[in-house]
Amino acid sequence: MKHISHALIMAAGRGARMMPITENIPKAMVAHRGSTLIAIGISRIRKHIENVHITVGHKKAMLAQHVISHDVASIFNTEGKGNAWWVYHSLLRHLDEPVFVLTCDNVTEIDFERLAADYFEKNSPPCMVVPVSPVAGLDGDFIVKDGPIVRELSRTTERHSNLYCSGIQILNPAAINAVTSPTEDFYQLWRQLIEKQMLLCSDVLPHKWFAVDSIEQLQRLALDTDDHEQSLKVAV
Secondary structure, three states: OOOOOEEEEEEOOOOHHHOOHHHOOOHHHOEEOOEEHHHHHHHHHHOOOOEEEEEEEOEHHHHHHHHHOOOOOEEEEOOOOOOOHHHHHOHHHHOOOOEEEEEOOEEEEOOHHHHHHHHHHOOOOOEEEEEEOOOOOOOOEEEEEEOOEEEEEEOOOHHHOOOEEEEEEEEOHHHHHHHOOOOOOHHHHHHHHHHOOOEEEOOOOOOEEEEOOOHHHHHHHHHHHHHHHHHHHHHO
């Protein structure tokens, strides 16, 4: 079976909504379950994908040192750049194979083997977004699609869709560079692919997904995790 060998975690953001925590540490290093958000993400991904790359920006030296200790494949400084800058301007732009992409604040459990199989069964598109069911209290863009082809991403089309765009995706940097104009913003990148009918939506949803964008959401994640672990203990 075909295999995805590369993943990238975007961790360059300032985490302004998580102040004052992020005054002293980057958002990716916020503590969770005795570790950090990004360390847990790296550990989960590396069970399935050997090469994990990281983008850094805010407090980049601190974060770079942290992820180096977790043996990542490479680190890209994207400070002051948009979230899609690396697709067109880093060394990864030459990579003609799929890259699993997510942000450091995505806490997810997903069947990587099923997701990879779905991507290859869809003929390895330039980009395939991973949908999630809407979560109460979390904002997101609704996916309007025709079969696997994404027609629209919008926050105002709830009546037409029951799927969120999670921000998780599989993309081929070389293929994207071949069919789009350089942009620093993923919304602009996706818009170009939508116009060409080249943005696809996966049929595989995560078993669990949560995005941590504020202190309140971090507290909610901690409570949900404690409740889940307690339920497992009771079940045993």
